[in-house]
Amino acid sequence: MHLLREGQFSVAATFLSEMAEKKAAEKKQANTANATENAASILDIDEVPSGEVRKQFATMYYILHEMKENNNLLPAIQWARDNDEALASRGSNLEFELCRLQFVWLFHGAHEQQGPTPAGRQAALEYARREFHGFLPRYLREVQQLMGAMAFSPNLQDSPYRSIFNNPSAWSDVAHSFTREFCSLLGLSADSPLYIAATAGAIALPTLLKLQTIMKAKRTEWTTENELPVEIPLPPSYLFHSIFVCPVSKEQTTDENPPMMMPCGHVIAEESLKRLCKGSRFKCPYCPSESHPREARKVFL
Numbered sequence: 247m248h249l250l251r252e253g254q255f256s257v258a259a260t261f262l263s264e265m266a267e268k269k270a271a272e273k274k275q276a277n278t279a280n281a282t283e284n285a286a287s288i289l290d291i292d293e294v295p296s297g298e299v300r301k302q303f304a305t306m307y308y309i310l311h312e313m314k315e316n317n318n319l320l321p322a323i324q325w326a327r328d329n330d331e332a333l334a335s336r337g338s339n340l341e342f343e344l345c346r347l348q349f350v351w352l353f354h355g356a357h358e359q360q361g362p363t364p365a366g367r368q369a370a371l372e373y374a375r376r377e378f379h380g381f382l383p384r385y386l387r388e389v390q391q392l393m394g395a396m397a398f399s400p401n402l403q404d405s406p407y408r409s410i411f412n413n414p415s416a417w418s419d420v421a422h423s424f425t426r427e428f429c430s431l432l433g434l435s436a437d438s439p440l441y442i443a444a445t446a447g448a449i450a451l452p453t454l455l456k457l458q459t460i461m462k463a464k465r466t467e468w469t470t471e472n473e474l475p476v477e478i479p480l481p482p483s484y485l486f487h488s489i490f491v492c493p494v495s496k497e498q499t500t501d502e503n504p505p506m507m508m509p510c511g512h513v514i515a516e517e518s519l520k521r522l523c524k525g526s527r528f529k530c531p532y533c534p535s536e537s538h539p540r541e542a543r544k545v546f547l
């Protein structure tokens with residue numbers, strides 16, 4: 247699955263065929279020996295992504311290739327239109343983002359790379375006339391900006407619309423939006439989980455090695471399960487949800503021991519709450535308010 251997501255189709259194909267060979271060999275062995283004993287160890291080929299998923303990722307890479315290598319947004323726009331209902335239900339702006347970039351690209355003289363030309367402006371305006379009316383209910387302001395910018399046409403660089411027409415990251419932004427939306431319609435995150443886990447691990451490694459050295463030198467051991475004695479900072483894109491540490495027990499809350507908010511607004515872990523109240527009214531450890539445990543509400547992070 248990781249290989250498919252990274253666009254390594256031939257490596258994935260080799261991997262799959264070698265797995266199938268291994269499976270066939272093990273099956274043969276299992277048939278000659280005791281069949282039931284080896285059955286559990288055989289890789290289940292059904293867990294491998296189906297041909298349909300493979301086809302989807304091939305489509306995704308074709309569209310990305312056209313976008314990045316040939317500045318051709320049309321396959322992406324077509325895909326967004328074919329999936330407009332699913333995208334709209336996610337509140338996605340993808341189709342408009344793509345069409346706006348197409349407008350800007352046409353305006354700049356398309357593949358001729360000559361900068362703004364009268365012919366480019368004409369092509370962009372024709373494109374807008376043909377394609378933009380469907381966007382008006384939702385993107386009136388953005389469309390007005392594009393049209394307003396035309397008045398500055400020979401000198402957009404000094405206009406308030408500079409950032410729309412000279413955005414160096416426009417193509418990579420739109421490619422990223424496309425990948426994210428495409429994966430989300432397949433029920434997948436934008437990045438491969440294996441890639442995320444391995445990268446986060448590589449970032450954490452120096453801290454963990456240092457920790458190991460210190461523990462060896464001090465002859466101490468860290469035994470708390472599922473928790474590290476030091477914080478390991480990760481870049482913001484690697485933070486997926488907030489965490490809560492109970493101020494009473496100093497433990498991080500979990501699904502089994504969730505954060506609970508008392509009527510006064512203070513939050514502690516459920517286990518701490520149970521210990522404090524013993525089933526009856528109790529005083530909040532952080533303010534003078536008293537409350538009953540049944541008034542506490544679970545906090546979802």
Ligand SMILES: [Zn+2]
Pocket residue numbers: 508510511512530531532533534535
């Ligand atoms: Zn309180």
